[in-house]
Amino acid sequence: MDWDKLRIFHAVADAGSLTHAGDTLHLSQSAVSRQIRALEESLNTTLFHRHARGLILTEQGELLFDATRSMSKRIEGATARIRDSEEEVFGELRVTTTAGFGSLWLAPRLHKLYEKYPDLNIDLMLEERVLDLPMREADVAIRMKEPSQADLIRKRLMNIRMRLYAAPEYLARVGEPKELEDLQNHRLISQNTRSAQVNAGMLLVQQLMMHDISATLTVNNYFGVLQAVISNLGIGVLPDYITEDFPQIVRVLPEVESVEVPVFLAYPEELRQSKRIAVFRDFVQDEIIAHRRSRAAMEAE
Incomplete structure (x- = not known):
């Protein structure tokens, strides 16, 4: 043909x-x-x-x-x-991850990668839909569950949990809840349980709603939930990776949290030798290590 x-x-x-x-x-x-x-x-x-x-x-x-x-x-x-060179890193790298992780954790750190590799071009695709890596809809993915697609190299990066957070100004005005039943006096801000999200977050919201919470605000991604919390609209269900970069919000009801959610990095087997993939993978792993140390220091204070 x-x-x-x-x-x-x-x-x-x-x-x-x-x-x-x-x-x-x-x-x-x-x-x-x-x-x-x-x-x-x-x-x-x-x-x-x-x-x-x-x-x-x-x-x-x-x-x-x-x-x-x-x-x-x-x-x-x-x-x-x-095109990948052993000495140089250049060209486009298509990265897919969730809107929350991509906007709240990954994007604010990418300047460090660009400083080291100025000729690298990141195409950051933020969506809950799982893109097909073997079909090259993206080059590398960071997902909140282990990828099930075949022919992928995958690495577990860290575990996260969904917890409750609020702004100090909001708590000073409305009062801080001391037990779950006190949430009846607050607006709960969360992702809608019908929207695409990790199962652990959905289950935590469902459990909280069993305590007769009448005032709610639902958003279809964690970036929106965070903005509502910062704007003093209520208590939000958010992933714990936000604590390092948004110290202006505080955790409430520390005994309330979801089960652990694994975070995986994955890319196609055929890109095993890609220099762009290698530097991105190493960058994310280094940032995860720094994030763990920072969070451990904050929790020790």
């Missing part, structure tokens, strides 16, 4: 338009159209339905697009390995 035609087909299927694909490939629309027709003739099938709003893949087109998408990801992986 003609590789050049497949490359053009992939661009058209990805863009959904002959014109947009032509712009990407630096080809005229007529040249792209001729290549698609030639590919359809060689396969004796129709790959696209044409209509006024663009192109839609046929069933046969979907099958071929799945194949070219997989090929594209493999080529990207091979290109990344080839």
